[in-house]
Amino acid sequence: MRSGSDAAADFLRAMGERLLAERGRWPLWLPVFLGMGIGLYFALPAEPPVFWGAGGVAAAGAGLVLARRRSLPLLMAAACLLAVALGFAVTQGRSLRLAAPVVERPTGALMLDGVVVEVEALPDGGSRLTLDRVAHDRDDVAVPLKARIKARAGLSSASVGDRVRVRAMLMPPPQPAMPGAFDFARFAWFRQLGAMGTALGPVAVIEPDAAGGWRSGLAVAINAIRQALSSRILEALPGDRGAVAAALVTGDQMPISAPMMQAYRDSGLAHILSISGLHITMAAGLVFVGLRALLALFPAVALRYPIKKWAAALAILCAGFYTLLAGAPVPAQRSFFMTGLVLVAVLLDRMALSMRLVAWAALVIMLWAPEEVIGPSFQMSFAAVVAMIAAYETLTPRQGAWRAEHPGPLPAIGLYLLGVVLSTLIAGFATAVYGIFHFNRFAVWSVAANMIAVPLTGFWVMPWALAMFLLLPFGLEALALVPMGWGVEGVNRVAAWVASWPSSAVTLPILPLWAMVAFTLGGCWLCLWRGTWRWWGVLPMAVALASMAFARPPDLLVDGRGEGMALRTAEGALLLNGKGGRILKDTWSRRAGPEAAERWPKKSSSRDGRLRCDESGCLWRADGRVVALVRDEDNPEKACAGADIVVSSVPLRGTCRGARVLIDRFDLWRRGPYVLWLEPGGVRVETVAGWQGDRPWSWRPHPRRKAKALPQTAPRGPEERKDEEED
Structure with missing residues (x-):
């Protein structure tokens, strides 16, 4: 009988043989380990010391040098550790480099001025301005590097590059609505957005064309082109037809109405609005094929000069311009790098390997903007492309053999339709988990919608978009925009039609x-x-x-001010009190829903009889526990009498002594939104501040110092609360 050590040795030997047999695929794992390092940085509960990144790279590099003359397994392990350390260091360095002041609390009215670097049209006719080089007239408020201001319709006529002045009210970038939800504050940190605001009066232009420096000037020039293009498209094509056309050309989705945007999401066509592989590849392909065909009409040129390389070079430039024009989102960056490498291979008379192109594109994006790795755009984009390439590495030889045996147009059309279905299924499955993780939504009928919309976009809409660019310098873009609008309208109708089907989009549980x-x-x-x-x-x-x-959703949710609340009904639905805003309601409904049909009772009981409310607050009885939701500051003891758990939107100041868990206005101020699970062994509590950790973008309870952390599930007595209030 063989011993366990012999079996283990045989297993390791077999693994080594498999690894050696696939040594040509080893470089493909470099982005994976680099991504592990990036994820490790964001997973830390506190901001690491500055020397961790550089020290980790130095230590891993030294290990690689030492392992170089030893065994191959040690060398591979050291190389993997070096990739992890490099990903960590790059992310930490970028976070430090982009550090900028952040407004700590609502400012009230102030006079704000800055240079407009981006203008986005809103569906209601208003606009959203992103200001750089911000200044204001208040000494007690931090001066952010950038700020984003919303202006109602008629209040702003500013263009990109203008220095403007406006009376506005600023607020910090919003924190997550609950632990695990989208962290806009982290998103804003890496874009140096230190404040969000609302214009309280007209936006006055005090200096036109105030952008200075070649880098900022280039960014302003590109955004100015985006703004001008969007305006001309919306003038030629009103309504959602023009808004979707503008999104396909410039990447600006803000003018699209909320119902149409929801229809695209529910039908599984939202990827069409995001400029990515379909758009960049089609644009580059049309330029490449079109220019090469045009030059081939002149034999004197085609026979003497490398017109194929000329077409490839121009296609690279056009794809790069299109990527910049779209704002360079991650899917567009990935597609541009991959398309660019393929065209560079044409210039160098080399063959390109598709999976290696993906790896190189991922490496470039990870090193350039590592924070994108934890976002849905990066994850869904690369998951779809990697899955399709892996599948077609196996299917392509079989498709080629079948095509050789079945010539003719009908088999070719059938093979194309099969390819659309397979591509949609493969990409849909690969991206579904990331969509569930980030959005808790799954489009059931996406295959049917994509079978119609993708060919219509690729063969009608995008060629007319290219024709629009060619006619634009002559002021004749309407000649192309009108037929382009017909195709866009067709895609819009497909999205609305499929979204109206039963259970077109389902909400799924939280994915850990x-x-x-x-x-x-x-x-x-x-x-x-x-x-x-x-x-x-x-x-x-x-x-x-x-x-x-x-997965078990939370039983009770409270926002950061104690005004918005939600609790689980006996039927398992989520009953919301209707306060806290649209984003809060949408986030809670997706991540902890489904939402109950009934309304929160004001001075009565819920349908299941477990919740009863009056002027002082509400009492909720669930799973043998009594939860008091207090809002009476004058007599809180009466409102929380006999409660096991107390959640209060007012300070308790040592009252409610008998409760095992106390959460009052001070706790919400220090730790942000709470979620609670009523479990058989006790109450599990999570907060936004605890989930974020002590990071530069995390919940800030005080402008100079964070509140000291306390165990979130520990019973809280009046002595502890008194100490906290004094602190």
């Missing part, structure tokens, strides 16, 4: 972070290797999907 990581690593194992052992990756992917069956 560990499950998303397990699915990602399993997917990488499945797609990056070529041998039969690749199928081992299916196991962690299946475990990740199964985790949704055990």
